[in-house]
Amino acid sequence: GSELLAAERAQSAVGVDALAELLHSRESLDRQKELVALLQSEAVFDKSQSQSLGRVERLQRALAKGKRLHQLAVERRWSLEEYHAAAGLIGEPTPYALHASMFLVTLREQSNPEQRKLFLERAEKYEIIGCYAQTELGHGSNVRGLETTATWNPEDKTFTLHSPTLTASKWWIGSLGRTANHAVVMAQLFVAGKNYGPHPFVVQIRDLETHQPLENVYVGDIGPKFGYNTMDNGFLLFNNIKIPHISMLARFSRIDPKTNQYVRPALPTLVYGTMTWVRANIVLDAGSVLARGVTIATRYCAVRRQFQDRDADRNAGETQVLNYKMVQIRLLPLLASMYALHFTGRGTMKLYQENQSRMNAATQSNGQDSRSPGPEELRAGADLLADLHATSCGLKALASTTAGEGLEICRRACGGHGYSSYSGIGPWYSDYLPTLTWEGDNYMLTQQVARYLLKSARAVLAGKGTGNDTSQILQSYLARKDKGASFDILEEDSEVVAAFAWRTAYLTFEALKHRDVEKRSWNSLLVDFWRLSTAHSQYLVVKNFHEAVSSPELVASVDAATAAVLRKLFRLYALHTLEREAADFFASGAVTTRQLTLTRTKAVLGLLDEIRPHAVRLVDAWQIPDWVLDSSLGRADGNVYEDLFRRASQENPVNDLVFDPYPWNKEVLKAPLPSKLSKL
Amino acid sequence: GSELLAAERAQSAVGVDALAELLHSRESLDRQKELVALLQSEAVFDKSQSQSLGRVERLQRALAKGKRLHQLAVERRWSLEEYHAAAGLIGEPTPYALHASMFLVTLREQSNPEQRKLFLERAEKYEIIGCYAQTELGHGSNVRGLETTATWNPEDKTFTLHSPTLTASKWWIGSLGRTANHAVVMAQLFVAGKNYGPHPFVVQIRDLETHQPLENVYVGDIGPKFGYNTMDNGFLLFNNIKIPHISMLARFSRIDPKTNQYVRPALPTLVYGTMTWVRANIVLDAGSVLARGVTIATRYCAVRRQFQDRDADRNAGETQVLNYKMVQIRLLPLLASMYALHFTGRGTMKLYQENQSRMNAATQSNGQDSRSPGPEELRAGADLLADLHATSCGLKALASTTAGEGLEICRRACGGHGYSSYSGIGPWYSDYLPTLTWEGDNYMLTQQVARYLLKSARAVLAGKGTGNDTSQILQSYLARKDKGASFDILEEDSEVVAAFAWRTAYLTFEALKHRDVEKRSWNSLLVDFWRLSTAHSQYLVVKNFHEAVSSPELVASVDAATAAVLRKLFRLYALHTLEREAADFFASGAVTTRQLTLTRTKAVLGLLDEIRPHAVRLVDAWQIPDWVLDSSLGRADGNVYEDLFRRASQENPVNDLVFDPYPWNKEVLKAPLPSKLSKL
C-alpha cells in the first residue's frame, strides 16, 4: 500500500501545505497537532474498543472522556474554541456535549444578569450540568404544539411545570438521560389562563448530592439508537412541580412579578440570528464531515487493486480501483463537494458576521446618538438577515444531505472492507445522520426557502426588490426572459454560475404562478418547493465555490498549478450537478440538449481524467490525522491490510471466546470468558 | 394512535386477506403464524436487548439462538423450508447461518458420492460445522486473483494448502471466526507446476473436541462491523498444511490420483444456474426487505401528527404527516416498489424453474434416448439461461439498491423517532447493506448486463437474434427507429412498458456505437454501462409488474377494487421512475417534454392522491407480524408512543446506571452497576 500512495503523491504537484493552510489556517492546524498528541497519549481516549462494546459500557467510558476533557481544559486554560476543537477530535460525543453547547449557549443568550450569576456561572464551572429540553415525544418540528405547561401562580410568584399527557414527555434530549442535574425546559407559558406560547425555564431535575431525580420528576435515557450511543438522550416528565420566578429565562420576555403581567420580547431577530449561525456552522462542518469519508475512500481505492483493465495488456497487473471510471464518478464529485461546501460555509459565515457587527454597531450608535443612521442600517441589516436566514435553511439541508449520503457512497466504494467498523466510515456516518433531521428536518426546511423566494419574487414583480443577490437574480431573469438565455457553460465558468441562477429564478416564478395565479394548495406544491430550494442552494454553492476559486486570496496563497486543479474541482462540482439535474436546466431553457449531452459524455468524463492524478493530494490537504480518521483503510501510509489484520487479531475481544459449537450442548462457551473488556 | 389506524383501515376497501394470500400463499402465512407463536414463547429468542449489548455478548446469545433453532428443527422435524422460515423470523443472523446455507449448499452441489457421505451427512447433523471461504483480504470480486494455493503432491496423494502472503488470508468468511470446525476453502489448484484456477477444498480447521485451531491454522473473528454483528465473520491463514485427496470437491472436476492428471469440469453451466438462482432470490427478498421499512414508516406517518395544514381552517387540528405530499413522494413510490420487486422476483424465479426442469428433462431423455430432441432443447435452455443470468445480475443490483436505500428513506421519513433503534428500521438496514456488495458488487454487476446486451445487439444486427425478449425489444426498436416513437404513456399502461423497452434498446445501441464504432475503451464506458443496466432492469421490473397486475391469476384472486389499486401502484412505480430518469427518456425520443411535465405535475401527484387512502391496508397485506417488525413505530395497533415509552423506561439497561456527573470526581458511577444485562 505505501508504495502506491507514494506514487500517487509523486505524480501530482498540488501544494498540500499551502492548500491546507488556506482551508484551515496555520494556527488551527498547529493546534490540532498539539491536541492530537496530547489526547492520544491518554489511555482514557483510546478508541479501539468503541465499536465492540455495549451501550452501558460505552456510555460510562464516554463520561470518563468528558470528565478528562474538562480537567484538561481547566488545567491548560483552554479557550472555548480549543475545548471544542479537542472535543471534536475524540471521535464521539460525550454525555457533556449538550451541556457544553446548547445549555450554556441558551443561558448565555437568554439570561438576565441575575440569572447569569445564578445559573450560567455555576454551569460554566460544571457545578450544575444541564441540557436543552425542547422536543417532546409528540412534537419536534412543530414547537408551537409542545404540551408541557408552565403556569404562573400569582399568589406565591412561582410557576407550576407539568406534563399533562404521555406525549408531553420531553424526548431525545441530549445529556439528560443520566448526566444532567438541570434542564432548560421549553414549556407553554400560561398567565391568567392565557397561553403565551413556548418559553424557556431553567429547572433542577436531580439532586446535586445523590444525583437521584427530584420528587415528581420522572427522567431517564431513551434507549439505543442508530448512532450517537455514547450520548444519553433522555426523557423527562413533570408532575406539577413548582419552580421560582427566576427560573424563566428573562432576557427577551418575562413576567413582572409585581403586576403579574407578561412583558413582550424586545429583540426577536436576535434569536433568528443564532439559528442562522448554527445552520451556517452545519454547512461549514459538512465539508469536513464528508472529507473524512472521501479521504478514507480515496486512499483505499488508490491502494486497492482488483482485476486487470479489460483493454490493458496481459502483464499489466491489477488496476487500482480508483482508476475505474465507475469508482471515479462516485468519489471525485464528492471530493469536489467537500471543497464546495467548505467554501460555501465560509462565505455564509463571513456574510453573517459582517452583518452582525454592522447591526451591533448600528444598535449601539442608535442608542447613544439619535442623529446616527442607525434605523436604516438596522433595516438593511434585518433584510440581509432575512436573506441569510432563508439561504442558511436551504444550505443546511443541501449540505447535510450531501455529506450524510456522501459518506454512504464512500463506504460502498470501498467494497466489502467498507462494511468493517475498522473502515472508520460506518460509525462516523451513523453518528452524523441526525444532522439531517435536527435544527430543522431537511425536507421541511425547504418550505422556508420557498416561502422566502416567493416573497422576494412578489416584491420584485411589485418593483420593491431589496437589491440583495436574490432580488438581483430574479430581476435579471425577468429582464432576459423573453429573449431567452443560452449560457456558454462548456467554456465559461461564470456562465455556469449564471445558468444555475437562471434555473433558480425560473423555478421561483413557476412556483409563484402555481401558488398565486393557479391558487394551488400549499401542500400540493411541497415537492416543487423542495426542488426549488435544492436548486437555489445548489446555485449558492456553485456561486460561493466560484468566488472562492477566483478570489485573489486563493491566488495569493497557493501556486498556479494548485489553483488550476481547484478550478477543475469547481467545474466538476458544477457540471456534474447540472448533469444530474438536467431536466430542470433543460426545462428552464438555460441549456440545450446538445450541451447537456456534451456535459455528460465529454466534459465530466474529461474532468475525472484531469482530477484523478491529484486525488490523493487533494485529500491529504484536508490534513485529517490518522488518529482522528480511526480507519485502517484511510491511513496516510497506505498500510491497509496490515492494519486490518492487526486490529482483527489483536484488538478484537470476540477472539477471547471459545465456543462450544455443537447444538446439542446447551453451553455456548467451552471456557470461561477472559475478556479484553474486563482488562480495562 | 389506534383510532387513527382504525380510521385508515376503514377508509379503504383493499382486501387485505386475499391480497396477502396472493403475495405469500395461505400455507406460508399459516406457517409464519405458528412459527412466530413458538419462537416468541421461548426466552432465548428475546429481542429486547440486542441493540444495547456489545458484540461479545450478542455473539454468544446469537449462538444460543442458533442452537435452540436447530434443536427445534430436530424435535419438530422441520423441512429445510420451515427451518429457513424460522431463521428468517428471529431478526438477526446466527453464527450457524453460513453453515446452514453456503456450506451445505456447496457440499450438496459439488460433492461426489463418497464426499457426500464423509462431509455432507455429518454436516447435516452438525457434527461438522462449516463455512464458505472464498474471499481474501486482498481479493473479493476478482476470484481469479485469489492467492491461497492448493498444491497436489503426487508422492503421497495429498494437497498442501498454503497462504503465501498476508493478503492471502481468507477474510469476511461468515461462521468462521469462532464457530466453524471445517471450511470449504477456495484455493488456486497447482498440479505439476501448472495453475488450474480456484477450486473448492473441504478442510478441517479446529479440533472437534477442544475447538482449538489445528496446528498451522491461524483463524479468528475479523472484528466489529456496520451490522451483522451477531455473525462471526472470520479470517483464516494456512501454513503449509496437508490435506487428503478426498478434500477436493470432485463433482465437477478432480485430480485422478492414479495418473496425477487434472480432469476438466463436465457441466460448468450448472454452477452458472445456482448463481442465477441466488440472485433471483435476492430480488424476491428485496420486496420483503423493503416492505418492513415501508410498513413501519407508513403506519407511523399515519399516526404521527405535526402542524396544521397551511390552507386548512383553524380548528382542523394537526395533520397526519402521511398527508404531506413531501412525505408521500418519499413513501408511496417505495410502497409501489416493494410490490414491483416482489412480482419481478417471482417472475424471474418462475422462468428459472421452468427452464431448469426443461433442461433436466432434456438432459435425462438425452441420456436415455438418443432420438429425443435433447440437444436442441438444451441449447435453447442454455440461451435462456444466459439471458436469465444477465437479467438476474442487473435485477439483483437494482433490487438490492432500491431496498437498501429505500430503508434509509423510510427511516428519515419518520423524523427524529426514526433514529431510535426502537424504530426497527436502523438495525434492519445495517444488517441488509452487505447485500449490495456480496454476490456481485452492485456497480460491477452492471458490466455483465452491458456485455450481454452488447452481445445481443450484435447478434440482432447480424440477423442472429435468439427470439428471446431481449432480442425482441432490440429488433422492434430497429424496426421503428427511423419512424420514431411516441408512446401514449399517460393513457395506456402497455405503452409505458413499451417506452421503457425503447429506452433500453436506445441505450444499448448507443453503447454499441461507442464501443464498436468509436472504439472507446471499456473503462471509459463504465458509467454508460451502469446507466444501461439500470435502464434495462427498470424495464424488466415494469414489465413484470405490468404482467402481474394484468394477469388472470390476480384478477381471480382479489376483488376488483383491490386490483384497481394494484394497477395504480404499477402506474406510480413506472411513471415515478420515468420522471426521475427523464433525461434518458427524452434523449431516446420515447416521450416528449410535454409528456414529462404532465407526468410530474399531474400524473404522479394524482396517483399519490389516489393511493394515499389505501396505504395502510397495502402494507397490512404484507402481513409482517409485530414480533418480526420489532418496531415501536410500526406496530399494527398504532400504540407508538406507549411502546416507545415502555421500552425506554423498562427495557433499557442504561437506566440502571447512576452517574457521578462532576468532572472533578474520577469515578463515573455513584453506585455499583446492577445491570439488567447481568440478569439474563
Ligand SMILES: Cc1cc2nc3c(=O)[nH]c(=O)nc-3n(C[C@H](O)[C@H](O)[C@H](O)COP(=O)(O)OP(=O)(O)OC[C@H]3O[C@@H](n4cnc5c(N)ncnc54)[C@H](O)[C@@H]3O)c2cc1C
Ligand atoms: C440524535 C438526536 C438528538 C436530539 N437532541 C435533541 C436535544 O438535545 N434537544 C431537543 O429539544 N431535541 C433534540 N432532538 C429532537 C430533534 O430536534 C427532532 O427530532 C427534530 O426536530 C425532528 O422533529 P420530529 O422528530 O418531530 O419530526 P416530525 O416533524 O415528526 O417529522 C416526521 C416526518 O414528517 C414530515 N413533516 C412534518 N411536518 C411536515 C410539514 N409541515 N410538511 C411536510 N412534511 C412534514 C417530516 O419531513 C418527517 O418526514 C434530537 C433528535 C435526535 C435524532
Ligand SMILES: Cc1cc2nc3c(=O)[nH]c(=O)nc-3n(C[C@H](O)[C@H](O)[C@H](O)COP(=O)(O)OP(=O)(O)OC[C@H]3O[C@@H](n4cnc5c(N)ncnc54)[C@H](O)[C@@H]3O)c2cc1C
Ligand atoms: C458482511 C459480509 C459477509 C461476507 N461473507 C462472505 C463469506 O461468507 N464468504 C466469502 O467468501 N466472502 C464473503 N464476503 C465477501 C464479499 O463477497 C466481498 O466483499 C464482495 O464480493 C466484494 O468484493 P471486494 O470486497 O473485493 O470489493 P472490491 O472488488 O475490492 O471493490 C472495491 C471497489 O472497486 C470497484 N471495482 C472493483 N473492480 C472493478 C472493476 N473491474 N470495474 C469497476 N469497478 C470495480 C467496486 O465497485 C468497489 O467500489 C462477505 C462480505 C461482507 C461485507
